[in-house]
Amino acid sequence: MAEPMLQVKNLSVEFHTAAGTxxxxxxxxxxxxxxxxxxxxxxxxxxxxxxxSAIMDLIDMPPGRITSGQIIFEGRDLLKLSASERRxxxxxxxxxxxxxxxxxxxxxxxxxxxxxxxxxxxxxSRPQARAEALRLLGRVGIPDPEGSMGKYPHQFSGGQRQxxxxxxxxxxxxxxxxxxxxxxxxxxxxxxxxxxxxEELQQETGMGVLIITHDLGVVAEIADRVVVMNAGxxxxxxxxxxxxxxxxxxxxxxxxxxxxxxxxxxDPLPSAEPVLSVRGARKVYGDFAAVEDVSxxxxxxxxxxxxxxxxxxxxTVAKMLLRLEEPTGGQALWxxxxxxxxxxxxxxxxxxxxxxxxxDPTQSLNPRMTVWQLITEGWVIHPGILPRSKWKARAAExxxxxGLKPEMxxxYPHQFSGGQRQxxxxxxxxxxxxxxxxxxxxxxALDVSVQAQVIELLDGxxxxxxxxxxxxxxxxxxxxxxxxxxxxMRKGRVVEAGTVRQIFDNPRQPxxxxxxxxxxxxxxxxxxxxxxxxxxxAAG
Amino acid sequence: MTSIDIIxxxxxxxxxxxxxxxADKFALAAVLFLTxxxxxxxxxxxxxxxxxxxxxxxxxxAPPFEWERGWLWILGADALGRPLLARIVxxxxxxxxxxxxxxxxxxxxxTVLGLVAGYAGxxxxxxxxxxxxxxxxxxSLLLAVVVLYILGPSILxxxxxxxxxxxxxxxxxxxxxxxxxxxxxxxxAARVMGASPRRxxxxxxxxxxxxTLMTIATLxxxxxxxxxxxxxxxxxxxxxxxxxxxxxxxxxxxxxTTAWWLSFWPGLAIILTTLSLNLxxxxxxxxxxxxxxxxxxxxxRRNG
Numbered sequence: 001m002a003e004p005m006l007q008v009k010n011l012s013v014e015f016h017t018a019a020g021t022x023x024x025x026x027x028x029x030x031x032x033x034x035x036x037x038x039x040x041x042x043x044x045x046x047x048x049x050x051x052x053s054a055i056m057d058l059i060d061m062p063p064g065r066i067t068s069g070q071i072i073f074e075g076r077d078l079l080k081l082s083a084s085e086r087r088x089x090x091x092x093x094x095x096x097x098x099x100x101x102x103x104x105x106x107x108x109x110x111x112x113x114x115x116x117x118x119x120x121x122x123x124x125s126r127p128q129a130r131a132e133a134l135r136l137l138g139r140v141g142i143p144d145p146e147g148s149m150g151k152y153p154h155q156f157s158g159g160q161r162q163x164x165x166x167x168x169x170x171x172x173x174x175x176x177x178x179x180x181x182x183x184x185x186x187x188x189x190x191x192x193x194x195x196x197x198x199e200e201l202q203q204e205t206g207m208g209v210l211i212i213t214h215d216l217g218v219v220a221e222i223a224d225r226v227v228v229m230n231a232g233x234x235x236x237x238x239x240x241x242x243x244x245x246x247x248x249x250x251x252x253x254x255x256x257x258x259x260x261x262x263x264x265x266x267d268p269l270p271s272a273e274p275v276l277s278v279r280g281a282r283k284v285y286g287d288f289a290a291v292e293d294v295s296x297x298x299x300x301x302x303x304x305x306x307x308x309x310x311x312x313x314x315x316t317v318a319k320m321l322l323r324l325e326e327p328t329g330g331q332a333l334w335x336x337x338x339x340x341x342x343x344x345x346x347x348x349x350x351x352x353x354x355x356x357x358x359x360d361p362t363q364s365l366n367p368r369m370t371v372w373q374l375i376t377e378g379w380v381i382h383p384g385i386l387p388r389s390k391w392k393a394r395a396a397e398x399x400x401x402x403g404l405k406p407e408m409x410x411x412y413p414h415q416f417s418g419g420q421r422q423x424x425x426x427x428x429x430x431x432x433x434x435x436x437x438x439x440x441x442x443x444x445a446l447d448v449s450v451q452a453q454v455i456e457l458l459d460g461x462x463x464x465x466x467x468x469x470x471x472x473x474x475x476x477x478x479x480x481x482x483x484x485x486x487x488x489m490r491k492g493r494v495v496e497a498g499t500v501r502q503i504f505d506n507p508r509q510p511x512x513x514x515x516x517x518x519x520x521x522x523x524x525x526x527x528x529x530x531x532x533x534x535x536x537x538a539a540g
Numbered sequence: 541m542t543s544i545d546i547i548x549x550x551x552x553x554x555x556x557x558x559x560x561x562x563a564d565k566f567a568l569a570a571v572l573f574l575t576x577x578x579x580x581x582x583x584x585x586x587x588x589x590x591x592x593x594x595x596x597x598x599x600x601x602a603p604p605f606e607w608e609r610g611w612l613w614i615l616g617a618d619a620l621g622r623p624l625l626a627r628i629v630x631x632x633x634x635x636x637x638x639x640x641x642x643x644x645x646x647x648x649x650x651t652v653l654g655l656v657a658g659y660a661g662x663x664x665x666x667x668x669x670x671x672x673x674x675x676x677x678x679x680s681l682l683l684a685v686v687v688l689y690i691l692g693p694s695i696l697x698x699x700x701x702x703x704x705x706x707x708x709x710x711x712x713x714x715x716x717x718x719x720x721x722x723x724x725x726x727x728x729a730a731r732v733m734g735a736s737p738r739r740x741x742x743x744x745x746x747x748x749x750x751x752t753l754m755t756i757a758t759l760x761x762x763x764x765x766x767x768x769x770x771x772x773x774x775x776x777x778x779x780x781x782x783x784x785x786x787x788x789x790x791x792x793x794x795x796x797t798t799a800w801w802l803s804f805w806p807g808l809a810i811i812l813t814t815l816s817l818n819l820x821x822x823x824x825x826x827x828x829x830x831x832x833x834x835x836x837x838x839x840x841r842r843n844g
Contacts, residue, residue, distance in 0.1 A: 324728055363724060363725035367831055381739065425729075
């Protein structure tokens with residue numbers, strides 16, 4: 001058998017930091033052939049991106065250093081090539097697309113110019129390059145290719161930008177395409193389209209695709225084979241289906257087990273009095289209605305999930321309830337008092353009842369405050385909650401409750417991992433003894449295994465303390481195991497609302513159905529079925 | 541659970557900062573130099589006041605590094621034969637009072653106004669910004685000349701005028717930073733908790749903005765010293781026989797080709813003071829930032 005197109009052998013990469021040498025990648029080996037899709041699966045810090053950056057020569061040296069290994073591409077060791085030879089390979093033979101297309105497209109040039117530039121830089125004549133760019137834009141599904149050539153990156157949506165990036169990457173007909181988390185920043189429905197496009201293009205051109213992701217669903221959808229990485233090491237390699245069915249390594253088992261959407265669904269009791277009832281909430285920015293006529297009830301101790309894609313107005317609803325945004329109209333009755341009409345002074349007393357956990361704990365915790373200061377701040381603001389003499393004991397108890405050690409109170413947020421930081425944010429919210437916690441994408445920024453732990457923690461708190469939750473998410477599976485009621489939003493309006501069972505088992509609205517269908521299941525077989533169904537639907 | 545109520549007390553900040561200062565030798569030198577300057581500012585006039593005023597026409601423009609006249613003449617003498625070293629020491633007090641006072645008050649007022657302008661509603665913000673525009677639209681030296689001509693020159697008036705002309709620098713910087721920081725997530729989190737605007741501004745926003753402002757203030761120190769000397773040159777600043785470093789520089793200007801040391805030594809004093817302040821503010825920026833602090837703590841450990 002012929003040599004595979006790309007072979008990575010015993011690759012090790014070190015980074016020299018002030019805290020000592022970090023071995024980011026240890027003896028990693030994998031190979032990839034033409035027409036094949038290989039996924040590197042791993043959580044943050046697993047070294048998956050570093051491995052692919054080494055192929056593209058994107059590691060900053062120093063502080064990085066490749067200490068051992070070979071990267072053999074079409075029979076040549078890339079690590080031994082000179083810089084100018086390397087440039088001929090990069091872009092020409094190996095292309096890359098990134099997670100955030102906006103930051104990788106130059107905002108001051110038109111997209112047409114940028115695509116043409118890529119081709120002329122490698123020796124194509126301008127008219128020829130222009131014709132080719134037009135063809136590519138049409139191929140990746142950009143509407144009106146002729147007109148789009150003259151537009152700037154910000155005039156496109158997130159999904160379209162990723163298509164543009166793909167067009168640019170394909171401009172030189174590479175043999176290998178590296179995609180680093182290509183769909184992570186996209187909505188589920190758009191994600192499915194982009195992945196489908198990648199697959200089609202691969203079949204057309206016969207290139208190899210190396211996809212780097214943290215999402216089992218993406219792996220199940222697109223990859224032939226998968227390499228699972230953890231802490232810089234390859235823990236498992238194999239056929240996607242086989243790895244999913246018979247994971248050999250405990251870490252892989254843990255990862256697969258942590259995938260949301262498999263547990264039992266909640267069956268909420270038909271309860272009597274809602275603690276919060278929102279009627280006709282509205283928020284208008286100029287001529288644009290971000291939220292239009294949203295109404296719902298929330299019972300004590302229950303979880304309401306608000307699900308929607310970006311721009312659906314779900315976060316605006318949360319911000320209105322907390323009056324971080326001033327509502328334009330409607331009512332929100334919290335135990336009989338209208339939150340929307342309340343003067344600031346009266347609102348202050350209610351603040352401690354309604355708390356919020358934000359998406360990104362790195363940003364929602366003040367980096368200059370210790371855990372102790374963060375947790376006790378609520379008690380400083382609301383002096384009535386707890387006498388100062390009891391602060392220490394209560395703070396320790398809270399930290400314990402969220403699974404952290406009280407000794408950690410003197411540390412700063414940056415000394416914790418992402419999941420731990422979110423726990424600090426939850427402890428801070430709990431310190432005020434709230435009756436309702438609004439979680440705005442509270443687990444979206446976390447790794448899958450950490451996500452599962454945080455959700456478990458929140459669900460435990462709901463049961464033991466009787467706190468009601470409003471859980472805002474863009475992802476349906478996350479909500480499935482946790483919510484009692486689900487409300488699906490789109491373009492500022494409620495599309496469908498019901499108990500979790502109604503929504504997942506009998507979605508009535510086409511949009512809800514589409515959202516469910518677009519979600520990626522970690523099981524490759526389920527995913528293959530869905531894809532077949534989708535293709536059948538598309539074929540009519 | 542027995543371990544549940546162990547929350548360790550925070551380590552003593554003074555010890556911590558001393559250790560971090562030890563780790564950065566440049567900052568340490570800066571602190572020592574600034575301490576010396578402060579001590580001289582306090583004791584200088586009583587200690588060397590008389591020597592610094594005594595004329596000695598035989599020693600006019602005496603060159604530096606001539607030991608036979610005594611250590612006070614080591615840096616040479618000015619056009620009236622007064623020892624430069626003594627004059628620099630005596631001038632420290634006036635210089636520090638004018639420059640320190642002007643920088644302190646302009647930074648204080650500018651920062652507070654900037655925080656208010658950034659965090660309060662658009663109307664208040666606009667009003668404050670237009671005020672800054674008014675101040676900035678006058679050339680600062682011209683403004684100083686007019687005001688000092690009316691009020692009469694004195695150290696207090698000089699401080700007031702210089703402080704007012706420098707306010708917009710801090711105001712605009714503070715406002716721009718506040719506008720950015722107020723949108724950060726942790727400010728929203730504080731609002732959700734019910735924190736008052738005052739708490740948000742001073743507890744959450746100010747610590748983020750402060751390092752930038754401190755750096756500006758240290759750079760402004762030199763600017764104010766030189767502005768003061770140009771006012772003195774025009775005859776409306778500090779008047780002889782009172783002296784400041786800036787005044788000494790401008791007095792030495794006419795002898796620059798024949799006796800460089802007249803302007804050089806006070807110039808060096810200004811440079812060293814500004815440099816020290818700058819090094820100190822750089823150190824403070826790191827020492828006060830928990831995410832950066834390890835750089836200093838690591839170094840300290842390796843050295844110790």
